[in-house]
Amino acid sequence: MNYKEILQNKEVKAFLKKGNENLGLLGYTDHSEKHCAIVAKQAGVILSKFGYSKHEIELAEIAGALHDIGNVINRKSHGEYGAILANSVLEKLGMPLEDRVIIASAIGNHDESTGGAVDAVSAALILADKTDVRRNRVRNKDKSSFDKHDRVNYAVTNATVKINMEKHLITLNLQIDEEICTMYEYFEIFLGRMMMCRRAAELLGARFRLTANGSKIL
Numbered sequence: 001m002n003y004k005e006i007l008q009n010k011e012v013k014a015f016l017k018k019g020n021e022n023l024g025l026l027g028y029t030d031h032s033e034k035h036c037a038i039v040a041k042q043a044g045v046i047l048s049k050f051g052y053s054k055h056e057i058e059l060a061e062i063a064g065a066l067h068d069i070g071n072v073i074n075r076k077s078h079g080e081y082g083a084i085l086a087n088s089v090l091e092k093l094g095m096p097l098e099d100r101v102i103i104a105s106a107i108g109n110h111d112e113s114t115g116g117a118v119d120a121v122s123a124a125l126i127l128a129d130k131t132d133v134r135r136n137r138v139r140n141k142d143k144s145s146f147d148k149h150d151r152v153n154y155a156v157t158n159a160t161v162k163i164n165m166e167k168h169l170i171t172l173n174l175q176i177d178e179e180i181c182t183m184y185e186y187f188e189i190f191l192g193r194m195m196m197c198r199r200a201a202e203l204l205g206a207r208f209r210l211t212a213n214g215s216k217i218l
Contacts, residue, residue: 006062011092019072023071028075030139043127045128050206063122087103087104102121106119106122112193116196116199127161131172148188152186155178157177159174160172174210178213
């Protein structure tokens with residue numbers, strides 16, 4: 001099975017849809033199937049660049065596809081809830097126990113409030129998830145009512161991830177409209193996530209760098 005097939009699973013689609021609706025009512029940015037597909041693909045790209053096996057790449061992609069299904073239960077501890085739900089779904093689909101354990105562990109450790117990278121699959125998931133910064137993840141269309149999270153996400157006009165294998169360097173390059181939010185506001189929201197990315201990159205034998213408007217920040 002692959003991550004695209006997983007995202008077409010009826011149960012997975014229902015979990016993601018309801019979880020994303022719940023977060024929308026609470027004022028969170030988009031955590032839909034689209035976000036999960038982006039994270040899945042990027043997690044696979046990261047492990048591919050670092051020379052991991054096809055099987056490990058597939059596990060990272062599936063973890064990316066399923067990482068936010070726990071939002072259907074509650075945003076708090078959504079990683080832990082998601083790990084349990086993912087294991088149940090994948091068991092029904094016939095995935096071997098040893099693979100389910102790796103995926104559940106990655107999902108359970110992807111949130112910066114309680115987790116951290118514990119292996120290559122979890123490191124790739126963290127890096128892919130935390131670097132999915134897009135203006136169109138902001139759901140609120142009324143700029144006059146933006147809260148800090150809305151402003152910070154909407155201010156990012158462009159985000160690219162570059163992987164330099166010669167230098168063992170993963171870089172997140174951001175363009176930020178400082179008329180929408182200040183650099184201080186951006187890092188107040190994102191510093192914890194970026195430090196999590198730094199530790200994840202180190203587990204892969206690399207360094208993590210963050211640049212904003214052409215300047216090195218981290």
